[in-house]
C-alpha cells in the first residue's frame with residue numbers, strides 16, 4: 001500500500017462518516033482501508049448501507065467495500081470515529097487498547113482529563129496528554145470539539161492571545177446536517193426555528209475552556225473565560241452560524257480586533273499538513289456576510305468566515321462567525337488533527353515523507369512535546 005497510513009472509518013455510513021470517506025478517498029497520507037458501522041449495515045455493500053448524500057462521487061474504495069463491524073483490526077493505524085456518542089464510548093476505547101490512534105468526533109471521551117481536545121491551530125500542544133493514557137504508548141484517543149465550539153474557539157483564540165477574553169455570549173443557528181442523517185423530520189424543521197438542541201449549550205459552555213486552557217504538569221488548567229450559549233436548529237443544510245458578543249480583558253479598537261484576526265496564522269502554519277487551510281479565519285467586509293450558502297465552502301470548508309464586527313452595548317464587540325459543520329466542524333477537523341498527530345509521530349505513526357519518531361512512552365516528557373509543536 002504506497003507508504004500511506006492505513007485507516008478505518010467508524011460510523012462510515014452517517015453524515016460525518018460520508019464526509020470522512022469522501023475526504024480520505026484521495027488523501028496524500030492516509031489510505032482508506034476499512035468502513036465500519038452498526039449491525040444494521042455490517043456485511044452490506046457500503047453504498048447499499050449508506051445513502052450517499054454528497055454531490056461528489058464516492059471514492060473507488062467505497063464502491064466495492066463491504067461494511068465491517070466496529071472491531072479493531074491490527075492493520076488500521078488510525079480509526080476516524082463518526083460514531084454516535086453511546087456506542088463510541090466502548091468502541092473507541094477498544095480500538096485504542098488494540099493499538100490504534102482514534103481520532104474522534106464523538107463527545108464521549110472529550111472531557112476526560114487524559115484526552116486531548118484539540119483545534120490544531122489553537123492548542124496543538126494538548127496532544128501531549130495522549131501520553132498519559134493507559135494504552136501502553138501504542139494506542140490513543142484524540143478528539144475534535146463539538147461542531148459549534150470549533151467556530152467559536154477559532155474566532156476567540158486570536159482575541160484571547162492578543163487582548164484576553166473575559167466572557168462571551170453566543171447564539172447559534174445550526175444546520176440540519178448537524179443532527180446526522182436523516183436527522184429531524186422536515187415537517188419539524190422547514191418554516192421553523194427549533195430553540196433547543198439537547199446537550200449542545202453545555203458543550204459550548206465547557207469545551208472552549210479546556211481548549212483555551214494551558215497544559216501544565218500533565219493536565220489542562222482550564223481557561224477562566226465565562227460563556228453563555230443558546231443553540232437553535234435552522235433549515236440550512238450545512239454551515240453553523242454563530243452570533244457572538246465578547247468582553248475583552250483589555251480595550252481594543254475595531255481596527256485592532258480586525259488586525260488580530262487578519263494576522264493570526266494559527267499554530268500549524270508552515271507544518272505542511274495537507275488539510276490545513278491557507279487561512280483559518282477570513283473576515284468579510286460586506287454588511288450582509290457571512291452567509292451559509294455563500295461562505296461555508298471557503299478554504300475547502302476549513303476556513304471560519306467572520307463578519308459584522310460592531311460595538312456591543314452590553315459587552316465590548318459583537319460579530320458573526322460561520323463554519324462548515326461537517327467539514328471544519330467534524331470530518332475535516334479530525335483529519336487535520338490526525339495529520340498533526342502523524343506529523344508528531346504520535347504512537348509511532350509516520351507521515352509519508354517524514355522521519356519516524358519514537359512511540360510515546362511514559363518517560364517522554366510532556367514539555368518536550370509541547371515545545372516541539
Ligand code: NAP
Nearest residue numbers: 011013014015016037038041082087106147178180181330
Ligand atoms: P449519523 O448520521 O446518525 O451517523 C451515525 C453513525 O454511527 C452511522 O454510521 C451508524 O451506523 C453508526 N452507529 C450508530 N450506532 C452504532 C452502533 N451501535 N455500533 C456501530 N455503529 C453505530 O450521525 P453524524 O451526524 O454523522 O454524527 C456522528 C458523530 O459525530 C456523533 O457523535 C456526532 O455528535 C458527531 N458530530 C456530528 C457533527 C455533524 O455536523 N453532523 C459535527 C460534529 C460532530 P448505521 O448506519 O449502520 O446505523
